[in-house]
Amino acid sequence: MNKSLEMNGVVRIICLLVFLTVSGGAAAQTVFRSAGQENDSIRHGLVHKIGFEIRPGCVAPTNSFLEGDNERRKRIDRSLSVHLKYAFQFGEDSYLRRLYPHAYQGIGVSYSTFFASSELGDPVTVYAFQGSRLAALSSRLSLDYEWNFGASFGWQKYNSYSNPQNEVIGSEINAYINLGFMLNWQFHPQWNLTGGVDFTHYSNGNTHYPNGGLNPVGARVGVVHTFGTEPAVAASIRPLAIKPHVSYDLVIYGATRKKGFATEYETCLVPGSFGVLGLNFAPMYNFNKYFRAGVSVDAQYDESANIKEYKVYESNGGDMKFHRPPFSEQFAVGMSARAELVLPIFSINVGIGRNVICKGDDTTGFYQVLALKTSVTRNLFLHVGYQLSKFKDPNNLMLGFGYRFHNKR
Known part of the structure; x- marks a missing residue:
């Protein structure tokens, strides 16, 4: 997949997600008001927050490249990032x-370094974020x-000529x-100080090879300013609950991917990119306002599945070729x-x-899924996942x- 396709795929999804975050305040209020929920007037409007963070960390040594098998012959084991963030909360009424008194969401931008600019670069990240309280101390x-x-x-991605030892990053744009x-310490009605631990993963989702990924682990220290006096009234918010019920999620998704495999005799990267198309249908029991669980029927067509069994071995050399596997194997x-x-x-x-x-x-065998669902309307949502x-x-x-059916939230 070339850079243009990568931009059209991953970046458009991310831009749409960030746009939905910024516009989510007004949109969500309209959705729930039109759904006939309780009074949704916002006495003080949205509550706005600005934050700044520093996140130093250590890079997990998951690859020989990070352990020193690189051009500088030095371990790549440190990371540092600085973050500027905007967040909002919904008004107290x-x-x-009232469903989620402590939840906040927003957008952020960060600059990161791994102290190896010539081999990894110093990426800039744009992201959506959300947080809430686990426990009041x-x-x-x-x-x-x-x-x-x-x-x-x-x-700085892998390049067979200029960056041949970088087996970690295979694309100029990576998911974060x-x-x-x-x-979280509120030391002033409008100021909070935060400090804790941090886990990060960078990957291109198998859209490019190599895709070893990078995994910093470290600390985070930040300060947050809230505009207005909203923190003083948080304790007076009257929490709401929802009635347990069953809803049904229908998801349709697609993607492109690279395919590689290793045998006893060779490591092979299959030329070109391959399409993936899938469908999930999941009845989910809504236990409370924070949690739902259920089962999902998952169907997926992967154009690259089992292609390693259909390699064409030619006695005169030339380009690597493969037959298309039968549909039953894809x-x-x-x-x-x-x-x-x-x-x-x-x-x-x-x-x-x-x-x-x-x-x-x-x-054949087990698979695992991690997905983020972003509401577009009350029942329609954007699905960004990884398998x-x-x-x-x-x-x-x-x-x-x-699309969510029988949604009673």
Whole structure:
């Protein structure tokens, strides 16, 4: 897949996600008002926040390139990033704020370095984020979490001539996934200080090879300014609940991917890119306002599945060629258990499943799913996911849309 296709795929999805985050405040209010929910007037409007963070870390040594098998002959084991973030909360009288009193969401931009600019670059990342409270430790101190998801730009990728030892980063644009846990201290009605731990993963979702990925782990320290006096009234918000019920999610997704494999005698990268198309149907029981779980029927067509069995060996050399595998070896149907964390605008879905209708080594066995669902309307959502195979092998992106039936939230 060339750079143009990468821009059209990953970057458009990320830009759409960020746009939905920025416009989500007004849109979500309109959605719930039109759905006939309780009074959704916003007495003070949206609550706005600006934050700044520093995140030093260590890079996990997952590859010989990071351990010193590189041009500089030095370990790449440090990282540092600085972040500027804008967040908002819904007004204290809004339906969503009464459902989720401590949730916030927004957009951020960061600059990162791994102190190896010539081989990895110093990427700039644009991302959406969301966080909330896990536990109140005192009237001014809480334990919070936050996730980030976005796209990072400006990597020095693998190049067989100028950067041949970089087996970690295979594309100039990579997905960015982050999870943090931190203590949040409100030392002033309009100021908060945060500090905690941080876990990050950079990957291109198997759209390019190599795709070893980069995994910094470290600390985070930040300061947040809230405009207005909203923190003083948070304790007075009257929480709402929802009635348990069953909803049904239908998701259609697609992506492109690269395909490579290793045998006892060779490592092979199959020329070209391959299409992936899938469908999920998941009845989900909504236990409460934060959590739903259920099962999903997952059907997927992968144009590259089991292609390693159809390599054409030519005695006179030349380009590598493959026959197209039969449809029965490219199509699989599985069942997965799903769990989902639900907050305003975003839901995070995780699943583990096994194919029950399949043929060939690539589709036989377990698969794992991690997906972010971003509300576009009350029932329509954007789906950005990633699938692993056999608990270890990167499989493919899952970029699409979904619709929720029988939604009583």
